[in-house]
Amino acid sequence: MGKPRIAIFDFACCEGCQLQIVNLEEEILDLIGAVDVVEWREALSEQSDTYDVAIIEGSITRPEDEERLKAIRAKAKVLVALGACATTGGVNKLKNNFDLDEVKACVYGPDAGKPHLATARTKAVGEVVLVDACVHGCPIDRQEFTTIVRCLLLGKTPEIPAYPVCVECKARGNPCLWEYGQICLGPIIRAGCGARCPSNGFRCFGCRGYADNPNVEAAQDVIARYGQDVESLKKKMSLFGSQQEPTLS
């Protein structure tokens, strides 16, 4: 059997998740040795049309991008969503909180009506095609990325934590940021990042998306205990979780 053929594609995003692959430094040479990277526009000049694994970075924001993504899906045996823009829609979904014509007028003024500026509601990759595996985070964690790729190459299902960031944060012995007046989303957001932001004294803002079955009641208890209001929490949840479950009341 030949080496698996991997292709990396980017849609609407900052390309920071691709950068994390580059940031594997020496390790990337090993990875490239184990697979054939047949297309990767940001790093290689080569382009190809067949692949075993397609890695998709970015959100889908235009009808033509939906078509491009469906064509990629048709040619890929396994499809991986890379990073928050792809797995949940990420910050790009903030746009969906506004009227789209108004958003265009805000940025492009009188030229907003031009056809190439067409934009649609932001979608995560999974809202357009079937996704076989997700690499969460904004940006992705590069070690988690290599683990997931290894699992896929071995035909195993990668294990992604279903529990919230608070679990990892407590394990690291961090003081709770709610005690310092910060509105931290740790109680409801999927772990796997090692509680990186709270460990640096910065509130979790939810880049990995919600944990499986997030405990909304517990989050509401925390808000009440620290004298915060639900609206402030919802605003923080909107950064990476706009128009996604769970909704609070």
Added chain:
Amino acid sequence: MSSAMKIHVHHVTRVEGHGNIVVNASNGKVEKVEWQVPEAPRFFEAMVRGHSYQDIQTIVSRICGICSITHSLAATKAVENALGIEVSEQADAVRILMHYSEQLQSHVLHIGYLAAPDFFGVPSVVPLAAKAGEAVKTVIRLHRLANEWSDLIAGRTTHPVTLTPGGLTRIPTEQQFRDLQQRLKDCVKDLNAVVEVVLSVAGVIPRFERPTEYVSLRQDNPATYTFYHGQIASTDCDGTVPINDWKTVANEYVCDQSTSKWCKWHRDAYAVGALARFNNNADLLSPMAKEVAKRFGLKKGCTNPFMNTVAQLVEVGHVVETSIRMIDGLLTKGLKQEKVKAKPKRAGKASGCVEAPRGILFHEYEFDKKGRCLSADICIPTGQNHANIQKDFEALVPQILHEGQDAVRHKLEMLVRSYDPCISCSTHALEVTFV
């Protein structure tokens, strides 16, 4: 050679974001030369409205993965200027060190991974690893150092989390600063090795000059080769323009020929980036950086856009040497644990400006008195360079048309890469013409 030439490079590779090159020529006459940008627009200025001043940098950092620290810093400075929030001398110095880590990361990525394959005549860094293995390993070591430096100060390699209006949530310990300083001292031999390698292939850098206006920050008091403080300067005029007046510099306009929104100041286009900073401030470079410039024959007043990559290499020397000195300064004064006080003192509208690795960057925000964002305007370096890339194309193509289609295509791709464009960043302000 054949009388007709048609080049359409769809999505130029080895640049950040999507850009197209179109050239049509027949019988030695150029009919059409265009630099196009079809990147999906993302509407950040609209998306930040309604959000707290504390969350702005978390959102706009995501404009660009390669210069996320730069965007966060520009946004945070704008927020602080608008709301009257002050920053301590220590936090200011640590932020500059954070910013330098990104200059090193981005410049090394561009020189070593994106531009170097052109110098060696290979399609990517992968075959380069086989052809010049030691050089690639040296570049990887420097890239790793830059990323671990960002990790240490910004909390993450990409999309910083220690930055907050009023200061930083956490700073490294004295020992961590000492270790970083030692690693910076140790990396000088790697830097010299990269300089030698690039010098050995510098002959492939095209000789092409086009009189150009160069725009960057300049800091007079104290006089500094600045990436962070100062005002707006140009090689076309004396004096400087205050940051809040950046719109009188950028003059964004719609171009009849291509309908792209471009920038111009004293001429029909201007350039930003490492070469612009060099042309405005070269006399303030560190000794090691000056030595690198001398070895490449790079002098103030250079108007060859292909030399931007060399100017980046010069700046790599500068940020490393300057950081070693700045860490001494911080440790001599003694690190203090500072509590961040960041309550808005007023409603307001103001700008923040820093130099991204690829050129001067402007952010402007307006807030109500609770610190909720009312409006935003962001002007990105690659957006400012697009018109200049087009003008370079128009001047360069007639000069090299006789070299044939492949050479024209290769040199135009190389030219685009030499600007180190960050197209994802710039698309909020661009329009596109499709052929």
